Amino acid sequence: MILAPLTRGCNLPYRRLCADFGCKVAFGEMIYARNLLKGDAVEHARLRRAPNEGGLFGVQIATNDVEEAVASLKLIKAAGQIDFVDLNCGCPINEATRRGLGSAMLRNPNRLAELVLGIVEADVGIPLTVKVRLGADNKNNVMRVSKEMRDAGAAALTIHGRTAQQRYSNAANWDEIAKVVAESRDSDMLIVGNGDILTHEDARAKIESTGVDSVMVGRGALEKPWIFQEFETGVRWNPSARDRVAVYRRLAQYNKDHFRDDARGRKMASYFFPWHFEFLCRYHSSKNDIQSRWIDDGDMPPLDTLLACKNTFAHRRIADILWDSVGDEEAVAKLTEFAEGGEFSSLLSAVIGDGGGGGGGGEELSNIPGNDKKVRKRRSMKPKRTEEEIEQIRAERKLKRERLGMTDHEHVNGGRRGGN
Incomplete structure (x- = not known):
């Protein structure tokens, strides 16, 4: 199971946490090759691997130019911490596609093949993999693209089972991924499947049904970093709220280790750490409810209620408490105190209280029942913007x-x- 190259999500502290739970292959955040070659400090920082990442660690680059790609691979190899480089040909956001990068490259398979062949023939000494989607638009050309990648010498091909136009809507089409696997059976190029892997059962099922060499997990790892442990052991872990606080406080410590425990470090970490709770709060112990954004348990304890909250203001408060807590017990006590206090109650009642009044800046919360034990209905609101x-x-x-x-x-x- 491979940790996907998630923008903002695959920061070093979070990868370190995933490695604790047995992640053996991980990516850092995507790097723009041009910015890396210009000496951009942020891009260079993404070449660092976590101290416990003893498995394979790769970086993903965005480029459509052979010389630029080869130069960036040489720089990456010189850094001495990277095991392989992935070429991003799947990103659907306009920031990439307007430059002719990401999924826009799928519109011209011949040119993409020339790019990959040029990188491989440069023989920099670091394996090149490629990540794609089923196609740039609704047109599916993944079979042709996969053949071009095989012929060009890519070490592995990761396929997200949606087109770029679909982004993250509809279910991932694993039947198309299975067709590529069958077509590539006699090739040395590994095939990795990606899309809708939310549990370790999903991962095992897709490997068995399609024959892929591995699966890549994104959102599933953001919701529960222990998915790697579950995949290795085959046993589902249903952590209590106290268990999860211990995991999340460890992530806080890793952020302090990486960014430093001072005002500047805390400010830098604030871009990443609170954001993770947008996904961590979606965790639910039931296999069938893992994707649910709405909780209907009528008797949730205060701490569970807080950890299931979808409000970004609550996420920042949780992050602050975890950052300042000395140990797990102190973190549990402070979070419970906040969950039982008036500030959090006001936050809840502003959005999901009687009458469904607005508040909380329009942020979405769990559908947590009030004192009358009646399940509140989801408020009508505009779709929340994706991170992309x-x-x-x-x-x-x-x-x-x-x-x-x-x-x-x-x-x-x-x-x-x-x-x-």
Whole structure:
């Protein structure tokens, strides 16, 4: 089971946590090859592996130029911490596709094959893998793309069972992945399946039914990092709320180790750590409810209620408490106190209280019953933006500022130039 190259999700502290639970193959966050070659500090930081990542660690690059790709692979190899490099040909967000990167490359399989062949023939000394989708648009051309990748010499091909146009809607089409496996049976190129792997049972079932060499997990690992342990042992772990607090506090410690336990480090970690609770809060012990965003247990203890909360303000508070707690018992006590206190009650009642009044900045919460034990219905609201859409909006705004010749300082200060 492979941890997917998730933007924001595959930061070093979280990979370290997954490694604790037996993750043996992991990716860092995607790197733009051009920015890496320009010396971008953020991109270079993504070349670091966690201290306990003793298995295989790879990085994923976005590029459509042979010279740029080869130069970046040489730099990555020189870093001395990377076992393989993956070429991103599956990212569907506009920030990548408008540059001719990511899934846009699937529109021209011949050009993609030339790129992969050029990288392989450069013989940098580090294996090249490729990640794709079924196609760029609704047109499915994965069979042709897979043949081109085999002929070009890719070491492995990861296939997400949706087209780029589908993004993350509809179920992943594993039948198409199985066809590629059958076609590639006599090839040395490994086939990895990706899409809708939310439990270790899902992973085993897909491996057995399609014959893929491995599966890649994204959202399933974000919801429960112990999925790797379950996959290895074949035994489902149903951690109590106290168990989960211990796991989450360990993640807080790993963030402190990586970013440092000071004001600057805490600010840097705040981009990642609270965000993880958007997924961790979705955990539910029932196999059938693992994807559910709404909890209907009428008698949930306060701590369980808090950990199931979908509100981002609550996530920040949870993150702060875990960061400041010295041990697991202190974390449990402080989180329970917050869960039983007026601040959290007000937060709940503002969104899911009697009458379903608004509040909490419009953020979504679990459908937790009130004191009358009646299950509240989901409020009608606009679909929540995905992380990819949010990143796309940020990137487009930044590009607009750059076109206007506006620095970040000028943007923060209302576009004013010059002195005070």
